[in-house]
Amino acid sequence: MQGAIEEGRLRRLLSSVKRPSRYIGGEWGSGPVKEGEDLVRICYAFPDLYEVGMSYLGFQILYPLTKSLPYADAERVYTPWPDMEAAMRDSGTPIWALESKRPLTDFDAVGFTLQYELSYTNILTILDLAGIPFRSSERGEEHPLILAGGIGALAPEPVAPFIDAFMVGDGEVLIPEVLKCLHGLKGAKRAEKLAALAAIEGVYVPALYDGSKKIRRRIAEDLDGAFYHTSMIVPNTGIVHDRVAVQVFKGCTRGCRFCQAGIIDRPLRERSAESVCEQVKGLLASTGWEEVGLLSLATCDWNGLPEAMEKFAPMLADNQIKLSLPSLRVDAFSVNLAAGLESMRKGGLTFAPEAGTQRLRDVINKGVTDEAIEAALDETFSHGWDRVKLYFMMGLPTETAEDLAGILDICNRAVSIAKRHKRRGDVNASVAGFVPKAHTPFQWEAQASIAELRERGRGLKSSLKNRKVSLSYHEPEQTFLEGVFARGDSRLAAAVEEAWRRGARFDGWTEYFNFDLWTAVFADLGIDAAGYTAARGVDDKLPWDHIDCGVTKDFLLREREKALAAVTTGDCRGGCNGCGWQGRTKAKGCPHVEN
Known part of the structure; x- marks a missing residue:
């Protein structure tokens, strides 16, 4: 000591x-x-x-x-x-x-x-x-x-x-x-x-x-019965998300094939509106915060949301508390829900179409149609918002030039809809390079190279003619390094250690990221970094095969085959898709496990 x-x-x-x-x-x-x-x-x-x-x-x-x-x-x-x-x-x-x-x-x-x-x-x-x-x-x-x-x-x-x-x-x-x-x-x-x-x-x-x-993998099966916090540490300085934060459910039923969190965090487990409301009241009283964030992978899918909104209404009004929904679906329902929240009336709304065409959204099983995008944008500007932020990915499996052009089409469509409603219509588009992640249907796919991602990002920017649209894309080098470690093995530990000794710090921060340093480390250690981002065979032994996240390999392979055929899988609330959790748990909330 x-x-x-x-x-x-x-x-x-x-x-x-x-x-x-x-x-x-x-x-x-x-x-x-x-x-x-x-x-x-x-x-x-x-x-x-x-x-x-x-x-x-x-x-x-x-x-x-x-x-x-x-x-x-x-x-x-x-x-x-x-x-x-x-x-x-x-x-x-x-x-x-x-x-x-x-x-x-x-x-x-x-x-x-x-x-x-x-x-x-x-x-x-x-x-x-x-x-x-x-x-x-x-x-x-x-x-x-x-x-x-x-x-x-x-x-x-x-x-x-x-x-x-x-x-x-x-x-x-x-x-x-x-x-x-x-x-x-x-x-x-x-x-x-x-x-x-x-x-x-x-x-x-x-x-x-x-x-x-x-x-x-171990899970909390009953979120109402599991421990949940009734106090929070209030920071000494401004932080990224400065608010009361409450998790309303774990898991996701939508099955986006690119989303590691949505696959890994199964099965669906929901908290009751009553327990969430009691927790929020206690946290507001003990912290003094004036904003509440209801967190999950897709809060608008929470079955308890309508009841919670009704219970929150008097408390929000009496105490001037703001409520935020950080994860909005791309649909009119979510926009109308946001329109009723004073805290979300300022600034703009954020949506994630992810891909520019219906075909590619079907490949990734995003579950968002062109009509839903149109309706969400129409409702956004009709309710008086002046700007939207749109998230997309590039480098997705089977992506074509038409899919990339579709990103700009959606942005231009947003401007046109805003103009129809006599709104300013500023559109901020952010395009991230796709990284295949472990335990997803795309864990076997190749990741687009640095050169490919840079070419596609520059192509989008050079093709952008609408002054109401601003577009940025993530640094391809950071995307590459993320991909290396996302599907890497224990040999990479030597690279982490050597890069650190040469000064690597805060690699996720652009101002400190030094790709030349990492390139030199990989070369000096004889590590083929690009090999980690290459395609894998479905029978290959993968570095994470010894970890059982609960979803079976058979399910992932079925979803991969459907992806390559651009065939969608329905929301599992409407019918079990056989991911592997059925019969393995008594999770409270998932409709397809033993309850």
């Missing part, structure tokens, strides 16, 4: 960097640190900036959950911005947990969330500043266990050498079991702890995995 970092030392550090509020802790709703020598102490680590990590709902759930456990306590740490990293190195100050100001080596475990592939080098920044060896094999009894969870834990191999144990599935289920296990082994040897963790269903310990059985 090193004890808390001396206050004067911290003050000198904080006075030397911008935005010291990122590092001081003491936020409303955080702490206090629990007392007790026998507690299991975990520091939740988000491998990105404070403003990003504080917007992550997962920590807002796991933090109070852990503090509610009689045998555990939680603190937090985020990746320091490069100015603070430099100041810490110059002064020899280890990274500290926000609550107690103790270094991370004072904890029993450090728990990382894996939300985005381009944050992997930031994991190493935190470990290095803590004085913890990068690789599990190099850690001793004096080091905390390094845990990881989140969506990245379902394709874990690129960072597997750095992680002692992955938690595959819902943290609400796994965290209590993992921490109770560690509490019972307080003072035991590291090897004994890892062996005990490996025996828990849903926990993957790379060093002990023998391939005898798959790691099965």
